[in-house]
Amino acid sequence: MTLAHKLAEERRARLAAQRLLEMKEAELFSANRKLGRHARALSDRIERTEAEVVNVRNENRQVKSDLSVAHQKIEIAERRLWHSIRTIQDGFAFFNADNEMVGANDAYLSIFDDLEDMKPGVTYPEMLLVLTDEGIIDTQDLSPAEWRATMLERWNEPNPKPRVVRFWNGLYAKLIDERGPDGDVVSLALNITDTIRYENQLKKARYQAEAASRAKSAFLANMSHEIRTPMNGIVGMADLLVETGLGEEQQLFVETIRNSGEALLTIINDVLDYSKIEAEKLQLRPTTFDFEQCIHEVMRLLQPSARDKGVALLVDYDLFLPTQLVGDPGRIRQILTNVIGNAVKFTTEGHVLISITGKSQNGVCDVHVTIQDTGIGIPEDKVGHIFGEFNQVEDEKNRQFEGTGLGLAITKRLIELMGGRIWVTSEEGAGTCFGFQVSLESDPADELEIVKPDIAKALVVDSGELTRGILEKQIALLGITCSSANSADDALAMLDEGFGLAVLDDLQGAMDGFDLARQMRAKRPDLPILLMTSNAGLAEADPARASVNAVLQKPVPRQILFRHLMSLGAPETKAPPHPKAPMFVHTRSAAPAPPPRPMIPNENSRRALRVLAAEDNKTNQLVFGKMLKSLDIELTFANNGIEAVELFQSIKPDVVFMDISMPKKDGKEATGNIRALEKESGAHVPIIAMTAHAMAGDQEAILAAGLDHYLTKPLKKSLVIEQIKAVQLEGVRPAVPDQLG
Ligand code: ADP
Numbered sequence: 001m002t003l004a005h006k007l008a009e010e011r012r013a014r015l016a017a018q019r020l021l022e023m024k025e026a027e028l029f030s031a032n033r034k035l036g037r038h039a040r041a042l043s044d045r046i047e048r049t050e051a052e053v054v055n056v057r058n059e060n061r062q063v064k065s066d067l068s069v070a071h072q073k074i075e076i077a078e079r080r081l082w083h084s085i086r087t088i089q090d091g092f093a094f095f096n097a098d099n100e101m102v103g104a105n106d107a108y109l110s111i112f113d114d115l116e117d118m119k120p121g122v123t124y125p126e127m128l129l130v131l132t133d134e135g136i137i138d139t140q141d142l143s144p145a146e147w148r149a150t151m152l153e154r155w156n157e158p159n160p161k162p163r164v165v166r167f168w169n170g171l172y173a174k175l176i177d178e179r180g181p182d183g184d185v186v187s188l189a190l191n192i193t194d195t196i197r198y199e200n201q202l203k204k205a206r207y208q209a210e211a212a213s214r215a216k217s218a219f220l221a222n223m224s225h226e227i228r229t230p231m232n233g234i235v236g237m238a239d240l241l242v243e244t245g246l247g248e249e250q251q252l253f254v255e256t257i258r259n260s261g262e263a264l265l266t267i268i269n270d271v272l273d274y275s276k277i278e279a280e281k282l283q284l285r286p287t288t289f290d291f292e293q294c295i296h297e298v299m300r301l302l303q304p305s306a307r308d309k310g311v312a313l314l315v316d317y318d319l320f321l322p323t324q325l326v327g328d329p330g331r332i333r334q335i336l337t338n339v340i341g342n343a344v345k346f347t348t349e350g351h352v353l354i355s356i357t358g359k360s361q362n363g364v365c366d367v368h369v370t371i372q373d374t375g376i377g378i379p380e381d382k383v384g385h386i387f388g389e390f391n392q393v394e395d396e397k398n399r400q401f402e403g404t405g406l407g408l409a410i411t412k413r414l415i416e417l418m419g420g421r422i423w424v425t426s427e428e429g430a431g432t433c434f435g436f437q438v439s440l441e442s443d444p445a446d447e448l449e450i451v452k453p454d455i456a457k458a459l460v461v462d463s464g465e466l467t468r469g470i471l472e473k474q475i476a477l478l479g480i481t482c483s484s485a486n487s488a489d490d491a492l493a494m495l496d497e498g499f500g501l502a503v504l505d506d507l508q509g510a511m512d513g514f515d516l517a518r519q520m521r522a523k524r525p526d527l528p529i530l531l532m533t534s535n536a537g538l539a540e541a542d543p544a545r546a547s548v549n550a551v552l553q554k555p556v557p558r559q560i561l562f563r564h565l566m567s568l569g570a571p572e573t574k575a576p577p578h579p580k581a582p583m584f585v586h587t588r589s590a591a592p593a594p595p596p597r598p599m600i601p602n603e604n605s606r607r608a609l610r611v612l613a614a615e616d617n618k619t620n621q622l623v624f625g626k627m628l629k630s631l632d633i634e635l636t637f638a639n640n641g642i643e644a645v646e647l648f649q650s651i652k653p654d655v656v657f658m659d660i661s662m663p664k665k666d667g668k669e670a671t672g673n674i675r676a677l678e679k680e681s682g683a684h685v686p687i688i689a690m691t692a693h694a695m696a697g698d699q700e701a702i703l704a705a706g707l708d709h710y711l712t713k714p715l716k717k718s719l720v721i722e723q724i725k726a727v728q729l730e731g732v733r734p735a736v737p738d739q740l741g
Contacts, residue, residue: 137165223268241254242258285700317558346373504532504548
């Protein structure tokens with residue numbers, strides 16, 4: 001091999017090596033660059049990771065601090081809760097679902113008198129055992145085992161009811177336990193000792209008050225009895241004395257005695273009623289009664305004082321309103337007497353108009369009564385107060401009107417007791433209108449059945465527009481055409497218009513009713529004439545009475561008016577009313593008016609009515625005898641219950657008046673004996689109680705003893721006579737000679 005060759009080879013080798021080196025250098029460079037990139041990426045990731053770690057560390061630190069804050073808060077809340085629970089006076093404890101005490105406040109644990117075991121961990125049944133074994137609880141009527149059993153039974157209920165327990169030292173706790181959904185129980189033991197003591201005090205006070213109220217009622221009952229008995233003598237005797245032909249001055253004195261006596265009785269009754277209402281002792285006694293008749297009875301009572309003042313009393317009873325209603329007639333009469341009595345009392349001229357309207361539906365009658373007067377009225381600022389107790393418009397200094405100031409307070413309470421309401425509107429100097437509403441049961445079958453009379457045209461003569469209006473309405477209901485005249489002259493001028501009837505008012509200005517009747521008769525001798533007057537008693541005694549067919553007391557109840565119209569219109573008889581064809585009938589009536597009595601030619605062929613009166617008090621016998629002096633009766637007195645029964649058998653009375661308090665045998669027992677005697681014969685003689693007892697319950701007791709009716713002393717002559725008039729027997733003369741029937 002040549003040198004050149006060798007050199008060439010060496011050169012080639014060197015070149016190859018150089019190329020290899022270059023190649024390796026390029027590879028190295030590339031590897032280096034890759035490594036650099038990788039290193040950079042790595043360091044970036046490290047940086048990021050480091051930042052994340054810092055973040056996480058920060059968060060961790062935050063969470064830790066939050067947690068400790070939360071812990072602190074929980075601790076504070078728990079501390080406060082326990083502090084509160086500890087500070088409350090009442091016992092508080094928690095139990096878990098296994099009935100173990102988890103915690104309790106000092107008040108709860110103090111009940112156990114520092115007993116070692118009574119602390120959290122104790123179970124409820126163990127606790128009950130300690131309570132009874134240590135005598136901590138007063139198990140009252142139960143044995144310790146029974147008490148524990150009832151307590152445990154209660155504890156296991158899903159919603160235990162509160163229970164009051166009493167401890168040995170007289171303290172009371174009300175246990176209230178609430179079971180949670182997981183079976184835990186929160187138990188409260190409220191200290192109610194003060195409440196129980198207060199309740200006991202209240203009970204005692206109430207008992208004492210009730211005892212005092214009973215004593216007051218008994219006192220009032222006695223007082224009422226004691227006062228009424230002598231009052232019977234005073235009022236009754238004064239009543240009789242008036243009729244004995246006294247001089248004018250004597251008459252005045254006697255009337256003052258009688259009026260004062262009656263005023264005193266009204267006051268006694270008001271006070272009695274008010275105290276009964278106050279004590280919630282007043283009970284209503286509903287019964288079927290005739291509402292219209294009730295109103296007219298009140299009107300009759302008030303008529304004399306209205307008449308004396310020239311005040312007209314008018315009644316407008318809704319023609320289509322039933323009259324048989326169910327209510328307490330005594331109390332309804334009292335309401336009417338109070339309100340209408342006030343209207344008369346506070347009215348010096350004009351009228352008092354009572355309007356009764358209403359709707360009857362499904363057996364219930366919604367009755368509205370308004371009492372409108374033309375009196376002194378009530379000042380606006382006083383209207384709101386008059387229903388209060390002792391509230392009167394007048395003040396003490398200028399009292400002109402008498403009264404207790406209790407009437408409207410009682411009236412309002414009575415109406416409210418009946419579920420109704422009362423109201424008033426008034427204009428001072430112009431008049432007052434009281435209204436009240438009550439819903440009373442009615443009998444739908446009790447509709448008026450009207451039989452039309454045989455009269456085509458009637459003439460109404462009345463100077464009062466209101467009365468004329470009411471009368472025209474009533475007469476028109478019977479299908480009679482009505483014309484009216486407001487003066488006697490007009491009436492006389494109209495006479496040839498072919499009237500079949502004339503109804504006259506006795507106040508015709510210059511000419512009185514009888515004068516007008518006489519003049520009418522002179523022109524039309526066949527014309528039936530009815531005279532309406534506010535003093536029927538006086539008119540009946542007037543020699544001119546013969547100039548009219550009948551005298552009617554104003555205001556005239558529809559029943560009476562219709563009956564007279566019927567009797568006048570009956571074609572077959574023009575004079576006496578016919579008994580078998582009443583003008584209208586109540587198909588169901590508690591006390592229908594007795595039918596007119598048929599005329600029997602020989603009155604003397606009938607015997608007098610026999611009346612037996614049992615009354616031990618001589619003065620009362622005297623009063624009773626004098627009251628009935630004018631009647632055609634045979635009156636016999638019994639001095640006690642035994643005599644009453646004996647006389648009942650011997651004289652066979654048609655009616656008996658029976659005093660209740662009598663020596664030897666009282667009225668109830670005597671009535672019992674009489675009713676027993678009657679069982680054999682099947683007869684039933686009416687027995688009417690006369691008593692000074694006027695308290696609630698007396699009436700029931702008396703009626704339960706077999707008596708039929710009840711009159712309170714002092715007796716009212718008219719009521720006694722009414723009872724006697726009600727007894728109508730065949731073969732017996734009417735007690736009142738002019739008795740209509
Ligand atoms: P009193 O026993 O005084 O009549 P009330 O309670 O019945 O007591 O009536 C209270 C007062 O209401 C009466 O004193 C009177 O001032 C007034 N008052 C009642 N009704 C009327 C009336 N119709 N007109 C005017 N004032 C009346």
